[in-house]
């Protein structure tokens with residue numbers, strides 16, 4: 295692990311790689327505050343003919359709405375260069391799990407997940423539905439007894455970052471993934487039985503202004519604790535996210551660099567995937583965390599803004 299500190303080291307790094315995979319939160323921005331120099335480095339990479347891909351565990355937005363954020367930040371990005379965990383989860387349900395067209399996904403999350411499920415033609419319920427985001431009278435479970443409330447056509451629960459977590463959503467998701475036969479196959483033309491349990495990502499905290507804040511992993515924890523089920527996790531550092539990227543981009547791994555702010559997602563993802571990694575110190579992890587967590591990047595840098603050489 296080497297800390298990069300000189301202009302020569304920065305220039306050498308940029309010449310070593312042809313593809314730069316960027317994490318977003320904590321690397322390009324913190325919430326809606328751009329990291330100083332990030333925009334300039336990205337345009338410099340592009341003008342030098344480098345490939346740029348954005349890989350974010352943030353499931354709060356779809357790729358389309360992420361493109362809107364990039365545009366607002368003045369950063370060039372095409373929708374196809376943005377691989378969000380909401381997109382990767384929708385692709386996983388569609389192409390890997392082959393979700394039957396007549397089965398629904400129950401969503402613990404926001405419109406980013408809903409938009410990506412829509413984009414691949416998968417039906418969903420829950421999520422931002424006002425009926426699932428209301429207060430329940432204390433210990434009154436009467437509205438959760440019907441098939442309208444706990445829809446047996448649900449064949450998967452998908453949990454991601456959700457700033458409107460509610461007991462109703464937790465209770466409905468819990469019922470879906472613990473019903474009789476829930477760990478069995480999800481079949482077309484049937485109701486009940488198998489129900490997949492998937493997380494977009496399991497980041498414990500979220501790097502934004504005034505942060506850290508509870509992240510997606512802290513929002514799915516109550517469901518895992520209550521159900522005792524082990525979910526499939528799509529986002530970094532887990533394999534489905536790498537599979538999604540590799541299905542789109544033919545990466546020359548020795549010439550690819552992953553840049554992230556979090557050891558247990560970004561750097562672990564790169565290390566698992568056989569890709570060199572660069573930890574920036576503008577987000578969640580610190581240099582001291584590397585030994586504490588036993589996760590070591592190839593390089594450490596204060597900020598991607600340093601690469602403005």
Ligand SMILES: O=C(O)[C@H](O)[C@H](O)COP(=O)(O)O
Pocket residue numbers: 317318319320349350351352353455495497498499500501508509510511
């Ligand atoms: O809690 C979350 O969802 C994550 O902290 C957030 O999405 C991280 O996004 P990333 O750093 O992967 O862009």
Ligand SMILES: [Mg+2]
Pocket residue numbers: 317318319320321501554555556577
């Ligand atoms: Mg990050």
